[in-house]
Each structure stands twice: as structure tokens, then as C-alpha cells.
Amino acid sequence: MNDFQKIRVVFGAFVTTSASAIAVMSYSFAAMAPDIQREFGWGRGYASLAITMLSFGTFIACTGGGKVADKFGTMIVSIVSAILCGLVVTGMPWIINSIFTFCICYAFIGILGVGMLPVTLLRPIGRLFNTRRGLATGAVLSGTGVSAIFIPFMTNALVERGGWHLAYIGLSLLIFCNIPVLWLSLRHYAREERLVLHHVALSQWGCVTQGLTLKEARRTATLWKLTAVALLAGTCFAGIVVHLMLAYRDMGASPAHASTLLAVIGFSAIVGRLFTGMLLDRINGPKLGFLVLLMASGGFAVTLAFGLDGAFLGAVLIGLGYGSEYDIIAYFVGRYFGVLEFGAIYGWLYGFLALGNSIGPLLVGMSYDYGGNYYFALGVATSLICIAAGVTLALGEYRYAVSEPS
Template sequence: MNSSQTEWAEAEFSRGWRLILASAFGVGFGSIGFVTYSIGAFVDPLGREFGWTRTEVQGAIAFGVGLGGFLAPIVGYMIDRHGGRKIALWGLVGVAVGYLMASASQGSLGYFYLAYAAVALLGAGSGPVSWTRAVAGHFHGRRGLALALTLSGTGMAAIFVPPYAVFVVENCGWRVGYMALALLPMVALALAVFFFFPDRSSPGGAAPVHARTLTGFTLREAVSSYRFWLLLASILAMYIGITGIVPNLIPALTDKGFTPTVAASIQSGYGISLIIARLGIGWLLDRFWGPGVAAVTLTSPVVACLILMGEPSYATALLASVLVGASAGAELDLLAYFTARYFGMRNYGRIYGLLYMGVALGAGLGPISFAYLSQISGSYTASFQVALALFAFGGMSILFLGRYPRGDFGHEARPA
């Protein structure tokens, strides 16, 4: 990168740092950010009060995450046409409403699922499609790093939410626990409105899409490309494995003799490594061939599965959590980066939204599938064996994406 390109990249950050901060909080406490990380604290308390099995409680994620993913293409279309600021901010309010509904559960599993469906439906606009569209459209020279910083919001949620939820549930009960969760998207909303998310007319804001000169694939062209389906298959495999392990990690570790508090501290290691890996991946993507970087990172949870199939100590269980976190830290960043790099920014919202359905489908299937496998087999060993195979496939298949397309998709003219 020559001096003029370096200056251009630095100018991007000087204009857009507030957008990154707003988007990081939105990603972390939006409709997808902490649904998976929080439910582990509620599995056994809800089971004791209502007699629900772990599989039944984990089934809520299929509504809270899976349903939201199927709305992602619609959200993406709206963002491409109208911009994402209001859509994202109102979505945060919808997430809070859904968790307040969950706190009012009275033993009806259908109502409990409806509350998580409300998180997905009312909060759909607060998903990663909104935040990554704004950031990817603003940054070019340091796009990988900018997306990494934005998506590190999920790492922030993974570090903070499990011990936060466990503490509130153990001391105040699960109903107050859900009320405490409802506060988090409102905190993100307040920060975004008053401090970080500038109006589109400000220097750090994102201009409406029609005001930019964007290039790239049409939606039809993208779906006709083998790369689209390869990315979708890899994402689906990885997210079934990642989200199968993460919400089941606290129950799996308590089955092995760890206390809920210690198990939550182990799961927090996932969030720390997620942030570190995400930032590292962002730095590497700006300098090296992305699929090569992805293959190394996404296969690391194979080792984690081998550890969790045994009788891990605190240190080895923490290592397993860290390895899964490193992979999760890479996956969303890679999806956003590869969507922009291989397909361009012209229809980013719609293409990313369709690909994100793989994330949502995997996130919806993983927790309930792993909980069910443990229920019928008597342990989580079979679940970790399935996860090992999924990580191996998802990580290595990404190598077949091939070279980046020629040209500079999705950007306004900039210094050469």
C-alpha cells in the first residue's frame, strides 16, 4: 500500500470510528448477538420450575436465531433501498420487548418460544446485516480490520453475558435474569443514539446507497456462482458446530463436575479469544489471501472437540473454549469480508442476507441438535464428535473459493 493509499485508509478511520463503535454495540446486543450466549444460564432453572428438558429450553434458539435469519434477506433488501440507521435502532427496542415477554413465562413452552420469536421478528433490523452493511460501505483500505472491530461486539457479549446472566439468575431468579437481559439492547440503543451512531449527513455517517457509485454482482449473478453455495455450506457446517457447543457448554461442564459459576468463567474464555481472533483475522485479511487464513482458523475447534470428549481440567476446558471462540471470531468477519470481496457492494445487503440464513439456520439447529444427542446418548460426547466433523469440513472447504475477482468492487473512486 503506497503513501496515498495509507493516508486514505487513515482518513477512513478518522471519519468512521464512531460508526464502528455504534455497530459493535449493536452487533453484540442485537437480535443475534447474545441469544446463544445467554440461554445456558436459564436451562436448568427453567427445567426445575416448569419440568422442561434441556432440549426443550434450547429449542427456543431455533426461534430466536433461526427465525431471525430467514428475515435477513428482507432486512438486507430494505437496507439496500433505504439505509439501515432507523431499521437497526428500532430493532434494538424489539429485542428488549422479546426478553421482557420471556420474563413473563408461566409454564407454557409455546409462549416461551413466542417470546424468542419476538426477539427475532421485532429485533430483525438489529442483526449483523444492518451494522456490517454500514461499515463495509464506508471502509475500503482497512475493511477487514473495520469489520473485525465491528463484529467484536459479539465477543464483548460472549465475555460479559454468561457470568452476568448466571449471577442475576442465581441471586434474583430467572425472571429477573430475563429483565436484566432486556436492559442490554437498550444500553446499546442509548449509546448509538447519543454518542456513537452519527446521522447519515455527518462526516462519519454512511451516505444513502443510491448516492454511491457501487459495483458488484446482482443477486441473480451471486446465487448462480459456485462461491455463493460454497460459502453457504461452510457457514452452515461451522455454525451448527459453534452454536451447538456454546449454549450447551455450561450444562456439559456442570455434568463433568464444574459449578455453574466456574463453567460460566470457562465460557467467558470463548468471548476473549473471539475478540482477539477477530482483530487478528481482520489484520490478516487486509494483507493475505483470505481463504488460506480462514482454513487455518476455522479448523482449530477440532482440537477443542477432542478435549471436550474427555475429562478436561479447568485449564484444558478453557483452552477448548478459547479454540472455539477463535473460530467463531473468524466466521462472521470472514462472511462479511468475502461477501464484499467476491460479490461487491452493489447488492451487499441482499447477498449477505441470503448467506446469513446459513448462520441463522446453523445457529437454530446446533443447540437443539446437540442437546437432543446428549439426551438420547446420556452425555455430550456424541455431540462433540459431530462437531469435530463439521469443523473439519467447514474449515477446509473454504479453500475452494479461489482467487479474488479482478477489479475493485463496491467502492467510490479513491487515490491510486
């Protein structure tokens, strides 16, 4: 593939990451939660079960989803995922009538939405890029920062105009928009990928045949260290960030001010992911991961210590570190395990990120219901992210270093 076609793959993956079903449902939740709670009489921790089920569904599907993408190809899996998730979200205003149906819908989206996650979308990046893989990975994953900026504002506008029912309809249309984007950006890659899937012209893909299988990777200490980082970071980041709009409002911020602070996190996440990606190609990855995670921990600490007075600085620091675990782990999969079974191995690690995402919001919601504030949760998150940073520093040297131009 030529450079223009590679850039188009990166752009399409970036757009789909920005509007993936799981990102849309995660970042819209806080804006819709108050209306849904009032209508059904649920507590905040009770309503947070939906986000838990969303992430638990992702956890269940991740490794299998990565294997399916390895077998059938990125474009087909991603487009089918967008169609199915869009249909589920379209029907939610008529399906939701209890906490059970509410959670089941989110769980199905978590399972079906794996095709629009980095588990699937980063497979082409691992195969098409070598020397600039970190930058390409950061560019794709910065899409979640875009989600954090525009989805809360979009959801607030829809809720104000027509309530949470209209919000789900609008969000489903956004998910359906991924279908033409995926086809236009991945069709050339899909043609070459089919050759690889049928064991033809493997040499054209360079390092595609290099690497460990998931079974072999499980025998290494590196995979289990990365698993610990994924679980700790996923739990803390998801648990706190999902509740941040509500936390800011409890501190005295207006809905608009709280949305602005979330937008600051989103913008900072875009900047942080791009710079993290560029630096991963140039400096020691474990040391960079250590510094980035410490920065996020500092953001939690500032928010805990200074409340709304330190919220802007805290949001910047959280944003610069937020999501870095996805960039760093995705990059490390290629460097420590190769790309032979990238989808399966990254799916394993992404599954533990998703497991953390599933239990984090629930634990933080329960902490709020018990203590009436988010102070304890912020303190615990600060400590656990520091531990994750220390584990990252202990990963050691790459097994598959940069050796050829992309």
C-alpha cells in the same frame, strides 16, 4: 466522512453487536435454563427449542432484513429493532407460561433482532472501508466475544438475586441501551446514506456501485460454497457453544468455573477476530479461513479427548476460531460479490448461519438426551468443521480486490 466519524461508526456497531438482542438471548440461555426447566418441568432438549426458534426466526428474516436495510438505511432499521426487541424481552416474565409461548417469544426476537445483527451493522463498514475493511469487520464482530464474557456473568448474578424473571428485565434494559449508542454513532453516516438511497452523490461513496446483485450471485459456485460453509459452521459452533456451560458442569465444573471457561472463549474470540480481520487485509483469505476453522476443530477435539483437564486449552482454541465464520464470510461478500447489494447477499449467507444456529442446539440437546453426554456431538462437530475448512480453501481468487485507500 472523516476518519473520526468512521471510527465512531465502527465503535457503535461494535457496542451494538455486543448487546444485540440475539446475542443477549443466546448467551444468557444456559445461565437461565436450569431454573426455567425446574419451574416448568422441561427436559434439556425440550428447553433448547427456544434457541432453535431464535435462530430459525433469524433465518427467516435475514435476507429480507438485509434488503430492508439496503432500502431504508442502517440507523433507522437498527433503532426500530432495538425498541421492538426490548419490549418483547421486558414482557417475557409475564408472557411465558408454556413451551409454546417460550418458543414464540424467542422466535419473535430472532425476527425483530435482525436490525442489530452484522447483516445490518456491517453495511456501513463495506461502504466506508476498503484497504482496512478486514480490521474494521473484525473489530465490529469481536463484540460477540464481549457478549460471551459478560452476559453469562450478568445473567448468573440476576438469576441469583431474583430468578429468571428479574434476569429478563435486566437483559431488556441492556437491549434498550443500544438506542442512544446507534443514534450517536450512525447519525453522520445516515445523512450521507440518505443521499445514496436517493441516488445523489454516488461518486462520493467510491465502490458503492460496484458488485453483483443477489440474483447474479446465486448463479456463482462461490456463493454456494460459502453457503455450505455457513450452514456447517453455524450448526457446529452454535450447537456446541450454547451447551458448553452445561457440558462443563456435567464434567464436574462449578457454575463459576464453567462461566470462567466461557469467558475464556469470549476473550479468545475477541483476540481471534481482531487478528483474523487484520490478516484478511494482508494474506490469502481462503487459506486463513482454512487455518482458523481447523483451530476451532482442534478445540472441540481437545475438549472431547481430555474433558475438564483440557477444557482451558480447548476453550482458547474454540474461542480463537469461534465466530470467525462471520468475519470471513462478511469479508468475502465484499471481495467476491462487491457491495452493491451487500445487505441482501450477506443476509442470504447469514440466514444459513442462522439456520445452522437453529438446528445445532436442538440436535446437540437431543444427542444429550439420548446418550446422556456430549461426546458424540463433539466428535461430529470436529469432523464437520474440518469439512467446512476444506470448502473454504477451494474458494479461489477475489473478484473485487483491494484497489484504493479507504
